[in-house]
Amino acid sequence: MSDARNWTVLKFGGTSVKSLADWRIIHKRAAGLKAAGKRVFIVHSAIRGISDALDALAGQAVAGRADAALEPIFERHRELAAELDLDADTLLAVEFADLSRLAAGIALTRDASPRLKAEIMAKGELMATRLGAAWLNAQGLATHWLDARDALTAQTDGPVQGYLAVDCDHACDDDLLARLDEEASGGVLTQGFIARRRDGDTALLGRGGSDTSAAYFAAKLDAEALEIWTDVPGFFSADPRLTGSARQIKALSYDEAQELASMGAGVLHPRTIAPVRRAGIEMQVLCTQRPDMAGTRISAAPSEDAPRLKAVSVKHGVRLITLETDGMWRASGFLAQAFEPFARHGVSIDLVSTSETSVTVSLDADPSLTTDLIETLETDLARIAQVTVIENCAAVSLVGRGVRALLAQFGPAMEAFAHYPLRLVSQAANDLNLTVVVDGDQGVALCRRLHDQLIQPKPLDKTFGASWREIGESPAQESALAAPLWWRQKREALLDLCPAEGARYVYDLDTVRARASAIAGLKHLDRGFYAMKANGHPDILQAVAEAGMGIECVSLAEVRAAMGAAPQLTAEQILFTPNFAPRSEYAEALKLGVHLTLDGLHPLKHWPDLFAGASVTLRINPQRPEGHHKHVRTAGPEAKFGLHADEVAEAVELAKAAGATITGLHVHSGSGISDPEHWRRVGQFLSETARDLSDVKVLDLGGGLGVDEASGPRRIDTDALDIMLGELKAAFPDYEFWLEPGRFIVAEAGVLLARVTQTKSTPDANFVGLATGMNSLIRPALYGARHEIVNLTRLEENADWIADIVGPICESADKLGTQRLLPETHEGDVMLVGNGGAYGRVMASHYNMREPADEAVI
Structure with missing residues (x-):
């Protein structure tokens, strides 16, 4: 390779070009490569948030609000320019004027065509790179600004995809190399995401296109290396926003990286791999904010030859389409007939599963899959089979090398599927993934569960590095919910408390009070009870009561302990929920006057005399288990808890005969549930069950509020939970809603x-x-x-x-x-x-x- 082709391509995303601090990192890396004798080719995106703003601009212009939409875009570039000590209005005069002209044209014609939208969206990259090149030159690093549209040509000229989602040729380009030798004595800086059609119009590579642009340029330059700089230090074994125990992956082969990117890993766009793989160019994924970290290396060589699970990923918004017909059995050409409408309508199929009488395919989330298109496709498919469409699914994939050889190792983890309704199972033909499709609200929980069970680093591991949390990062979705770890702040006191022999549990009452107050303070919750089976320490019971919560007990011993530890509690503030307890416990509970829950017919059938004049709550099994392990899923067909819905009518008759009044309904599905929507489903289930029970005034949603097992800081978003409770109360105003969390209150404490x-x-x-x-x-x-x-x-x-x-x-x-x-x-x-x-x-x-x-x- 000649010195003239000694190129390293650097790609920086929108989060990596948003501030002076980011540009200092870019300058340092580019200057270091230049000092090492390399030629530097920088590709970067629009400033973070600008592409979304430009995407919305066309719609705003059609509505006559173009000026209001333009000003924040201009102001954001002025802010960055001022930070870089540059004059945006001078440097970006052409782009500012073009945007104003384009927006005015759309406002006049009320027509935001794909051609105009591509012109508008391209301005984000053009403006950002103008500022970047000017700043690098001002720092003494000679940088040639290149219009990417003069180097990348769209391969298609269709009416929509030909403007908004194009592919480009990426063969080694001697003409481009010669041009750069002539025009660019120093480095080069250009745009990602944009290209030019053969008719001269601007085209876009689609979202994530900046990664693809960088790969195209690396291949066209026959570069030595491609570095993708983003906001995370490489690929991880799971999305760090889902679990802080996700581990950095040190190295991947091209095909492994392709599989991960295609199966939902957001680090790299799936189209990025093919150009560099064909050209044999090594790639690294690095973090702009952590330039000291090695990131993930991607090359032809796998990190290790033995079969190994590398990651667990989840894709949301998956749609399943199932075709069922007896005419499929031994019918040659049926699959060709089934797939033809997909091809004719330009719909890409991801996963396929077949049987003797049916075929199921999955479609990834895609803005082009409009309701009208799906309905047309369904109509065409209905000519050959019965069609079922299932929306809002999630695809969870186990990704690694030699997955078939690992199936025996997956055995203990397979019980995680026991209570997740599997819609589709697919084992990849290239032996790189095993994918299951589940209901959309189950995807995250299943992904996290499988990851924590199956990703097991080894001593001196060549595949995995430190976890997201071990390298000091804080997942974006988690940070808003996380409180500082109290035990770090009280480390010295804990060291003093540890005994020389044996062991000690230490509870932080400040944390208990904070969690209890968070529940007691929910605006739309009528009552909160602490499930003391989680921890019955007297000081914890007192702290919970002081915070305004009642106590939920599952034995008479717990009832007595609660009354002893917090004597200010009245019987009205104690909830007794026994399960297969002896008659004597029910009798004493009724004598004490605490709330009593029945979860079977036996007490009403065989001890009716106990319940004359009593008010009771019925515990109902919703037949939908939730939770992080089968032993904490307290609902479902195999659970010992609660009445089946079909038994409610009999329970009502038995209660009436005994002289009892059913004033409440109760559900408890399990433990470790972090999705607020779960309690919405429970509330709707209980309200429907209570529809014909005129005396019911209380709907107890149970407990199980999640605390992340992997680390602790993540827990359910109580603000989102309160919003959901408010919506329930608005929909069902005749009922009180109760909750009874246990683990949420004390686990982290x-x-x-x-x-x-x-x-x-x-x-x-x-x-x-x-x-x-x-x-x-x-x-x-x-x-x-x-x-x-x-x-x-x-x-x-x-x-x-x-x-x-x-x-x-x-x-x-x-x-x-x-x-x-x-x-x-x-x-x-x-x-x-x-x-x-x-x-x-x-x-x-x-x-x-x-x-x-x-x-x-x-």
Whole structure:
């Protein structure tokens, strides 16, 4: 390769060109490459948010509001120019004038054609690159501004795709190389996203097109390398917005990267891979805000040859279309007939599943799939088969090398599918993914669950690096919901509280009060009850009561403990929800006057005398399980809790015969639910059930408010929950709505402290032994729960050692955590297990005659 072709292409997204700080990073990287003898070719996007604003401009212009839409666009560029010490009105005079002219034309004709929209959208990249090139030149880094439309030519000239979603030729371009040799003695800066049609009009590469532009230019220049700079340091084993335990992937082959990008990973546009793969150009995905990190390398060589699961991804907005007909059996050419309408209407199929009498296909979310188009397609397909369309699904994919060889390893994780209705299962022909399609509201939970069970780093791992949270990042969707980890702020006090031998649970009452107040303060919730089975410590019960919550109990012993710990509570503030309890407990509860819930017919059938004059609540099984593990899904066909809907009528008759009044209905679906829409579904189910029950005044939505198992900070968005409750109350104003969370109130408030007793290393694993194990915390063994674990003694030291965290119990299941990234750990160090406030001490045992952890509060 000659020096003339010694090019490195750098692509920067909109979040990487938005400020002076970003441009300093770009300058440093470009100057470093130039000093190393490389020629630099920069491709970048419009400033963050500008493409969306330009996309909306056409509609605003049609509505006669062009000036109001234009001014924020101009002002954003003036702000960046001022930060870069540049004059936007001079540098961008042509683009500002063009935008005003185009918007005025649309306002006059009321016609926002694809041609005009492409012209408008292109201005974002043109304006941003004008500023970038001027600033780099002002810093002494010679930079030639290139109009990408003079180098990239659209391959199609159709009426819509030919303007808004084009492909371009990307063969090595000797003419472009010669031109740059002549015109650009230094670096080059150009636009992503835009190209030119053969008739001279502007065309767009579609959203994500800047990645593709960079790949096209790398191939046309026969570049040595392509660097994609974005807002995350490479590919991760899952979307970090879904789970902070997502791990950085150090290296991928082209086909693995293609699969990940196609299956929903938003780091890289799927069309980016093909041009560099054909040209054999190595690619790196890097982070502008973390330029010190190596990111993900993408090349022809896989990171390792052995079969290995690399990631779990989820795609939303998936649509399924199923064709059913007996005429398919042994009918040659049926699939050709079935697929022909898709081809004729330009609809791309993603997944395909067939049987003897049906075929199901999935369609990815695509703005071009309008309602009219889908209805036309459905009409055409109905000529050959019965058609069913299922909207709003999610595709969850296990992506890796040699997936077929890994199926046996997936066995323990397959129980996650037990209560998720699978709409389609597809194993990729290239052996790179196994995909299931589920209902849209199940996609995130399933993705997170499979990731935490199946992504297991190894010591000295060549595939995975640190997790998103271990490298100090905070997922965007999570940050708004996260509170600072209290145990970091109170580290010294916790170190002092850890016993020399044994273990200790420590509960932070400030956190308990905050969580309880968040529930008691919901504007649209009539009552909140704390499910004390999660943690019955007297100080916690008192703190919850002081915050304004009642107490939900599942045994008479809990009722007595609640009354003893918080004597200010009245019987009206205690909810008793027994399950298969003896007659005596029901009798005493009725005598005490607490709220009583019945979840079976037996008490009313066999002890009717108990209920004369009593008011009771019925617990109904909605037959739709929710939750993070089968052992906490308290609804569904296999659950022991609640009346089947078909039994409600009989329960009403039995209650009437006994002289009891049914004043409430109750549902509890499970634990670890983070989607507020779940409680909307429950509320609608209960209101429909209560329609013919005139005495019912209370609808108890249950509990199960989610706390993320992987780390702790993420929990359900209580603001979104309150909005949902408000909508329920508006729709069903005749009812009170109650909630009874447990884990949400106390999980994050508790930590388990124990000292390291021994460490051990084998050729295949490292182990850190603690002074306690499953006798103190059984959730990992029982539920497969994942708790955050840190070395509190060495909290600020670099984590570069992967180990399993185990206890002294004589059971192979005695693991508190597997494959955790830790600093080098020694005997006597204090280890902290997070999220230990719920179902920890209350489920502890004396197994092996070892004392479980004791308790303290701060």
